[in-house]
Amino acid sequence: MVRCWGRRPWLPDRCPVFRKERVVSVRTLSRVQEGKSVQRQDAEFVSEYITPTRIMLAEGGVTGTENLLRPYCGQVSTNEPNVCIFRNGKDGRSSVLLDFGKEIQGGIQIVRAMSGDKAAARFRVCFGESVSEALSSVDEAGATATNEHSVRDFEISVPWLGAVEYGNTGFRFVRLDLLGEDAEALLVAVRAISRYRDIPYVGQFRCSDERLNQIWQTGAYTVHLSMQEYLWDGIKRDRLVWIGDMHPEVMAVNTVFGDHKVVRKSLDYVRNSTPPTVWMNGICSYSLWWIIIQHHLYEYYGDIAYLREQHAYLTELLHTVMANFDGSKENFKDGRFIDWPTSEKPDAIHAGLQALSVRAMEAGADMAGWLGDSKLKEECSAAALKLREYKPSVTSSKQAAALLYLENMAGADEVRDVILAGGANGFSSFMGYYMLEALAKSGNYDEAMKMISEYWGAMLDLGATTFWEDFDYSKAAGAGRIDEIVPEGKYDIHADGGAYCYVGLRHSFCHGWASGPTTWLSSHVLGVEPVEPGFKKVRINPHLGSLEWVEGSYPTPYGPITVSHRKSADGSVKSSIHLPKGVRLVK
Known part of the structure; x- marks a missing residue:
C-alpha cells in the first residue's frame, strides 16, 4: 500500500517527513534453503520518496526546474506537461543541484518522460551531505570526496518513459549532470528515497x-x-x-x-x-x-x-x-x-x-x-x-x-x-x-x-x-x-x-x-x-537552571514515564509525574 503525504513540519514522535510517498521497504533478507532462495521482508524498515525542497543551482541548458518541486504521483504517463528539460550543446553539460531539506539515508529515483530520442540518457549523479560535497568529484586531483564505504559519485542510464532507482548512502543534496554532446532528456521527477526504521519516538x-x-x-x-x-x-x-x-x-x-x-x-x-x-x-x-x-x-x-x-x-x-x-x-x-x-x-x-x-x-x-x-x-x-x-x-x-x-x-x-x-x-x-x-x-x-x-x-x-x-x-x-x-x-x-x-x-x-x-x-x-536494574525503581531529580519549564517522556520496559516540571515565582519547581505500573519512585 502506498500513502501520499503532503508537506508538514517535523513531528518529534516519528521520523521527519517532507513531501513524500511512504511504502514498506522492498529490502529482503535472503537465505538458501534446499536449493531455493527464501525471501523474508524486514517490516520495520520503510522507504519514503521525498520531493526536493529547493533548486540550489541550474547550469547549462536546463529549463523547467520548478517542475521538479512538484509532488509526483508515482506513475509516469505518455502525456507529461510539466517536465524539467535538460539539453546539452557541444560545449558543455546541463546540471541541477537539488536540496532535499534534511539528511537522509537512502538513494535517488529519476523519472524520465517521453521524447523523440528513445535511447537511454546518461546522467552523472553526485550525492552530498553538504553543497560543497555535491559539487565535488571523486576523480579530481587531490579530491577528498570518495566512493569509499558507499558510492556517492557515479554515472547511470535513465530509460525513456521510465524510472530508475539507485544509491545507498547518507546525503541531503544531489547534483545531476546530463552527459553527452547534443543530448536531451525530459525529467518528470527526481526524488530522494529515504530508508529508516519506522519506530516511534517514545522518549x-x-x-x-x-x-x-x-x-x-x-x-x-x-x-x-x-x-x-x-x-x-x-x-x-x-x-x-x-x-x-x-x-x-x-x-x-x-x-x-x-x-x-x-x-x-x-x-x-x-x-x-x-x-x-x-x-x-x-x-x-x-x-x-x-x-x-x-x-x-x-x-x-x-x-x-x-x-x-x-x-x-x-x-x-x-x-x-x-x-x-x-x-x-x-x-x-x-x-x-x-x-x-x-x-x-x-x-x-x-x-x-x-x-x-x-x-x-x-x-x-x-x-x-x-x-x-x-x-x-x-x-x-x-x-x-x-x-x-x-x-x-x-x-x-x-x-x-x-x-x-x-x-x-x-x-x-x-x-x-x-x-x-x-x-x-x-x-x-x-x-x-x-x-x-x-x-x-x-x-x-x-x-x-x-x-x-x-x-x-x-x-x-x-x-x-x-x-x-x-x-x-x-x-x-x-x-x-x-x-x-x-x-x-x-x-x-x-x-x-x-x-x-x-x-x-x-x-x-x-x-x-x-x-x-x-x-x-x-x-x-x-x-x-x-536506580534499580530494569527501571523497577526510578529517581526523578530535575535541574532546570535558568529554564522556566521542561516536560517529556522516557522509555522503560514497563512503558514510558511522563514528567512535567514548572518553575514557580519563588524559584521552587512543581512536578507532575506519571509512572507506568511496575515502576516505583524513590528519593
Whole structure:
C-alpha cells in the first residue's frame, strides 16, 4: 500500500517527513534453503520518496526546474506537461543541484518522460551531505570526496518513459549532470528515497528554550538514521559497527526508542567476530566500552537471560583486560585511542584509559555479582581498587579531565575549570557527552546547557540537520553554511575541515556518537534516572537552571514515564509525574 503525504513540519514522535510517498521497504533478507532462495521482508524498515525542497543551482541548458518541486504521483504517463528539460550543446553539460531539506539515508529515483530520442540518457549523479560535497568529484586531483564505504559519485542510464532507482548512502543534496554532446532528456521527477526504521519516538523532551529542543530532536534523529541493519557510526561513512562509538549511541537509543533489537544485534556481531583475546575494532578502549555498554543495558532493562549469554565471553575479556595492567596503571600496548582530538596527546590518552579501565572493572564486578560469579566479582573489584591507587594528572585535555572526574579520580573544581576553559573550544562531538556528564556531576547544569547551545547549536547555525563526526568550534565564526555555496572569503567547514581519517569531504555529517545532548537533557534536565536494574525503581531529580519549564517522556520496559516540571515565582519547581505500573519512585 502506498500513502501520499503532503508537506508538514517535523513531528518529534516519528521520523521527519517532507513531501513524500511512504511504502514498506522492498529490502529482503535472503537465505538458501534446499536449493531455493527464501525471501523474508524486514517490516520495520520503510522507504519514503521525498520531493526536493529547493533548486540550489541550474547550469547549462536546463529549463523547467520548478517542475521538479512538484509532488509526483508515482506513475509516469505518455502525456507529461510539466517536465524539467535538460539539453546539452557541444560545449558543455546541463546540471541541477537539488536540496532535499534534511539528511537522509537512502538513494535517488529519476523519472524520465517521453521524447523523440528513445535511447537511454546518461546522467552523472553526485550525492552530498553538504553543497560543497555535491559539487565535488571523486576523480579530481587531490579530491577528498570518495566512493569509499558507499558510492556517492557515479554515472547511470535513465530509460525513456521510465524510472530508475539507485544509491545507498547518507546525503541531503544531489547534483545531476546530463552527459553527452547534443543530448536531451525530459525529467518528470527526481526524488530522494529515504530508508529508516519506522519506530516511534517514545522518549520526548521539550523545554522553554527552543534551541535546546531543536538540539534534542536533532540528536534523536541522528541516532535514528544510524539504526540501519546494525547500529552504524555514520550513514555515509563508515557504515560500520564501532563499539566505542556505540556507547553514546546506545544511551541515546535508550532515551528515545527504549529497548531495541539493533543494539544487541550489533554488540553480538562484534563479540562473535572478535576473540576475547583481541581488542574489538583493533582498539583497546573499545573492548572496555563493550563491557561498559553491557552494564548499562542491564541497568536499563534487567535482562538477565541476555547477560548470561555474555558470561563466558565477558569473563575471558575481563581477564584479557586485567593482563594489561601494570600494578596500579593501565599498560595497553596497542590500539590506544580515546577520540580523534586527543590522538596526538599521549598523556590524555593514558589518563582516559586509566579512567575507563576503572569503570570497566567496576562494571565487571557488578555484572559478575548479578550473574552470581563470586570469583570474577572479587577479581574485578580487586583490580579496580588497585587501579584507584594511581591517579594520572589532569591535563589541559577536556576529554581526560571529564573521564577522570566521572570515576572520582580528579577534583571537581579543577575539572570544571579545564572543561569550561575557552568555552566550547576543545569540545568534541564524541567525548562532549562525557564533558557534559562531568559538568552535571559537579553541579554545573547551567554551564552544561550553555555548552550544548554553543557547540551543538553552532552546527545547526551552519545548516546541520544531523550532528557531525567532529566539529572544530574555533572555525565556526568564519565558516559558510553547509546548505549554501560557500562565499568567497568564508571557511568551507566541510571541504577545508576535518583531520585524521575524516579529512575534508570524507568527514561524516551524520554520526551517531554525536547524539550525547539528547541523552543528557533527558537524564539531567528532565531528571529521569534508573536506580534499580530494569527501571523497577526510578529517581526523578530535575535541574532546570535558568529554564522556566521542561516536560517529556522516557522509555522503560514497563512503558514510558511522563514528567512535567514548572518553575514557580519563588524559584521552587512543581512536578507532575506519571509512572507506568511496575515502576516505583524513590528519593
